[in-house]
Amino acid sequence: MDAQITIIGAGVVGLAIAERVSKEFNDVFLIDKYPTFGQETSSRNSEVIHAGIYYPKGSLKSLLCVEGKRLLYDYCKENDVPYKNCGKLIVATSEDEIPIIEGIQKTAFNNGVEDLVIIDKSRIAELEPSVLALKAIFSPSTGIVDSHSLMKSYETGTINNGGHIVYGSEVTGIKKIESGFEITLFDSDKSNYMFTSKIVINSAGLTSDKVSEMVGIVDDKLKIMFCKGEYFRLRPPKNHLINRLVYPVPVHNLEGIGIHVTVEMNGGVKLGPDVTYLQSNKYDYKVSPFKQEAFFKSARKFLPFLEYDDLSPEMAGIRPKIQKPGDPVMDFYIKEEKERGYPGFINLIGIESPGLTSSLAIANYVKKLISI
Numbered sequence: 001m002d003a004q005i006t007i008i009g010a011g012v013v014g015l016a017i018a019e020r021v022s023k024e025f026n027d028v029f030l031i032d033k034y035p036t037f038g039q040e041t042s043s044r045n046s047e048v049i050h051a052g053i054y055y056p057k058g059s060l061k062s063l064l065c066v067e068g069k070r071l072l073y074d075y076c077k078e079n080d081v082p083y084k085n086c087g088k089l090i091v092a093t094s095e096d097e098i099p100i101i102e103g104i105q106k107t108a109f110n111n112g113v114e115d116l117v118i119i120d121k122s123r124i125a126e127l128e129p130s131v132l133a134l135k136a137i138f139s140p141s142t143g144i145v146d147s148h149s150l151m152k153s154y155e156t157g158t159i160n161n162g163g164h165i166v167y168g169s170e171v172t173g174i175k176k177i178e179s180g181f182e183i184t185l186f187d188s189d190k191s192n193y194m195f196t197s198k199i200v201i202n203s204a205g206l207t208s209d210k211v212s213e214m215v216g217i218v219d220d221k222l223k224i225m226f227c228k229g230e231y232f233r234l235r236p237p238k239n240h241l242i243n244r245l246v247y248p249v250p251v252h253n254l255e256g257i258g259i260h261v262t263v264e265m266n267g268g269v270k271l272g273p274d275v276t277y278l279q280s281n282k283y284d285y286k287v288s289p290f291k292q293e294a295f296f297k298s299a300r301k302f303l304p305f306l307e308y309d310d311l312s313p314e315m316a317g318i319r320p321k322i323q324k325p326g327d328p329v330m331d332f333y334i335k336e337e338k339e340r341g342y343p344g345f346i347n348l349i350g351i352e353s354p355g356l357t358s359s360l361a362i363a364n365y366v367k368k369l370i371s372i
């Protein structure tokens, strides 16, 4: 056996798993098709440390987000990863949205997020004088993190623990064998290479369903649909009018949590992401200038200072959704596939938001699924 544990995908989740697992096990390999880490979803997101407010009680999304947030703040402090515990407002801009935010507060309380407070107009004016709202939830534990530095830190941790990282190599085949799995790589020098691994952890993000199919697990419920989220930048100097994250009330089935205001570590501010299921699973990161009107109208409800020309197209990310359009919210799928006949094969599929926040909690959860 060449490897004990092979992790496919060096996004923030695969890297966190590699960092945690390489502390305990030898011969851990992390593989990615790109020349470096985080070239897909992990560098195209809002970089928010979510509090765990919205997710259904008892779901992995809820449990791992609440636990992950705590672990992430501690990790950032210990490892000098830049972060800001800036807090967040969820704003009700009309009377009929007030019961919705009260409901959100209850859901969050049941999920173990007990620090949310509902604040009135005068307190909103103290915290965010440029934001217009009748009432708001204030979430003090929400924050932002420099996701690139976080990934770099997980990478360094993995190497320091003796783990091996192989970039520029795409996994193109996985075969179940007596003692584990035989993995085929297509290398950066355009040759095929085969090795064996006792455990395989599929953390391949947008193509994790395809990687799962390579070993023989074909399941319609695990089919990923690409769901794009676009952002517009708030041009300076108006970015200085906002200090913390500001969200509208979410759409009913959490396909996204509304076009929100995200503050960045460097003081920049962007609006987004919206939610658009792509017709085919194509990597389409274009920002559509025609959406500027919709972003403007949506954010103007709570940002009265906003003018149309304050916005400019910024960037897009793609969510790996297993939730079909209009369906109820789906949980993270994280499972060792022994029931399907593949002991030692651990699937992570549909790791959309709050995957960044949950990365260390997901890593600990996955570590417990490993038996060697």
Ligand SMILES: Cc1cc2nc3c(=O)[nH]c(=O)nc-3n(C[C@H](O)[C@H](O)[C@H](O)COP(=O)(O)OP(=O)(O)OC[C@H]3O[C@@H](n4cnc5c(N)ncnc54)[C@H](O)[C@@H]3O)c2cc1C
Residues within 6 Å of the ligand: 008, 009, 010, 011, 012, 013, 014, 015, 031, 032, 033, 034, 037, 038, 039, 040, 041, 042, 043, 044, 045, 046, 047, 048, 049, 050, 169, 170, 171, 172, 203, 204, 205, 206, 207, 208, 211, 228, 229, 230, 273, 316, 317, 318, 319, 320, 351, 352, 353, 354, 355, 356, 357, 358
């Ligand atoms: C618009 C948007 C906003 C978001 N905002 C937030 C937020 O504010 N807070 C939060 O907590 N989460 C957020 N998320 C979710 C978060 O970004 C993801 O959950 C997280 O980045 C997923 O990381 P990952 O490692 O699973 O996947 P990825 O980052 O996609 O990494 C998967 C890796 O696998 C590699 N790979 C795939 N197939 C193969 C193969 N065959 N061989 C080798 N390598 C392979 C890819 O190259 C890639 O590097 C957001 C997501 C989006 C799209």
